[in-house]
Structures are given as C-alpha cells and as structure tokens.
Amino acid sequence: MIDTHIHIGQFKDRYYDPLEVLTTVFEAGIKEAFFSSITASDTATFTYSAIEREISEVLSALGTSSDRAKPLLWYVPEYAKQGINIEKAFKNLPYCGFKIHPLENKWDLSDKNTVAIANEIFEYAQQNNLFVLIHTGNSGVDAANKFNDFFRKYSRVKFALAHARPLAQAIDMLSKYPNVCVDTAFLSLESLNEIINAGFASRILLGSDFPVTQYFHHQISKEWRTLKKQYEEDAKQMKLYNEIIKRS
Numbered sequence: 001m002i003d004t005h006i007h008i009g010q011f012k013d014r015y016y017d018p019l020e021v022l023t024t025v026f027e028a029g030i031k032e033a034f035f036s037s038i039t040a041s042d043t044a045t046f047t048y049s050a051i052e053r054e055i056s057e058v059l060s061a062l063g064t065s066s067d068r069a070k071p072l073l074w075y076v077p078e079y080a081k082q083g084i085n086i087e088k089a090f091k092n093l094p095y096c097g098f099k100i101h102p103l104e105n106k107w108d109l110s111d112k113n114t115v116a117i118a119n120e121i122f123e124y125a126q127q128n129n130l131f132v133l134i135h136t137g138n139s140g141v142d143a144a145n146k147f148n149d150f151f152r153k154y155s156r157v158k159f160a161l162a163h164a165r166p167l168a169q170a171i172d173m174l175s176k177y178p179n180v181c182v183d184t185a186f187l188s189l190e191s192l193n194e195i196i197n198a199g200f201a202s203r204i205l206l207g208s209d210f211p212v213t214q215y216f217h218h219q220i221s222k223e224w225r226t227l228k229k230q231y232e233e234d235a236k237q238m239k240l241y242n243e244i245i246k247r248s
C-alpha cells in the first residue's frame with residue numbers, strides 16, 4: 001500500500017519527529033509514503049529554510065529507506081514574497097510535488113498575486129509531471145472546487161482533493177476533470193461508498209493524514225495513542241477501504 005498523505009513536524013502544540021513518523025509508517029508495511037512538513041503552516045514562526053533542513057535531515061537519516069519517502073513541498077503564498085524560488089527548492093530536495101492548504105495559508109484567489117503564484121506552481125507541476133495534494137473542507141474557503149479553473153487549465157497535473165469536501169462538489173470535480181482524484185484521509189465509509197457509487201473507485205487514493213489522526217483522536221477521547229498504535233489503526237482503515245474499492 002502507498003499512503004499519499006503523511007505529515008511531519010509541528011502541528012499545533014506537538015512536534016512530530018520526522019524520523020519517528022516515517023519509521024512508524026514503514027514498519028507498518030507501507031511501501032511508499034508521500035509526506036509534507038506541517039511546520040510550514042506556521043509561517044510566522046518558521047522559515048522555509050527550517051523546513052528544508054527538516055526534510056533533508058530525515059531523508060539522510062532514513063538511509064536506504066529514503067527512496068520510499070516522497071516529500072511534497074508544502075507551498076505557502078508568503079514564500080513568493082520571501083523570494084523562495086520553486087526551481088531551486090526542487091533542486092535542493094527530491095520533491096515529488098506540492099501540498100496546498102487553502103484554509104491555513106490564505107489562498108485568496110481574488111488576489112492577482114496569489115493567482116500568479118498558483119499558476120507558477122501548477123505550470124511547474126505540469127512541466128515536471130508532479131502531484132499536487134490540496135486540502136479541502138467545508139469552511140467555504142477550502143471547497144473542493146476552489147481550484148476548478150486550474151484543474152481545467154493544467155490538465156496533465158494529477159490533483160488530489162484531500163478529504164473530498166464538500167462531498168457533492170468533490171464528486172462534481174471528479175466527473176468534470178479526469179486529472180482529479182480524492183484521498184481517504186478522514187473520509188467516512190458513507191462518503192467512500194458515495195464516491196464509488198458515482199463511478200469513481202479508480203480515482204480514490206489511500207491517504208491517512210497521520211499523525212494528525214493521533215492529535216484528533218486525543219481531542220475526541222482524551223487518550224494519547226502511541227504513534228505505532230495510531231498508525232496501526234490508520235493502516236487498518238486504509239486496508240479496509242482498499243478492499244471495498246477493489247471489490248467494487
């Protein structure tokens with residue numbers, strides 16, 4: 001199995017040690033993990049160079065397993081103002097694509113500069129066959145159709161709508177754009193079945209959002225699972241979903 005949605009780094013008040021996270025994932029039998037540093041969501045505290053260091057250190061520490069770890073560049077509009085050059089970033093690290101979080105990082109597409117940044121990223125992704133993971137949600141600013149025009153314009157980029165929210169809109173994007181997928185992170189079984197019933201089983205990627213799953217498990221239950229225990233649960237769900245997808 002491949003997990004397309006893993007995070008390392010600072011999430012709210014917890015620091016998820018990159019090596020511990022990825023080792024936990026690989027020890028659970030996952031073949032490849034696409035991961036991004038959630039540290040990037042706090043641009044006020046952390047600079048891009050801190051994130052670059054974090055990823056480069058974990059790739060070295062992983063040794064021979066490092067080719068199973070596929071980093072995504074968590075891109076924040078502020079990086080453009082800070083002069084972070086995309087090509088240079090991809091030269092320094094073996095990034096496989098981008099992660100975009102329109103809610104945390106204020107992707108305001110009514111702003112001309114932000115639209116220009118989006119075009120630059122997606123153009124780069126198109127030219128280099130890269131994957132783009134986009135967070136979606138029900139807040140209104142992170143809806144599944146937010147980047148609709150770009151899905152059409154950059155038709156060779158493989159976009160994944162994390163969480164597939166709002167569901168009806170995510171399904172609408174799947175029906176309009178063959179280059180759009182969804183992932184299973186925090187996706188209910190009901191939603192999974194709706195996507196399958198709409199005819200898009202082959203466009204569902206398995207993604208866990210680990211270790212954010214541990215954080216939210218604690219919020220609900222007040223219990224801190226170990227990372228190992230949490231990922232066992234996450235992998236169990238992905239495995240179940242994978243069987244349901246295959247059976248359909």
Ligand SMILES: [Zn+2]
Pocket residue numbers: 005007162209212
């Ligand atoms: Zn995530």
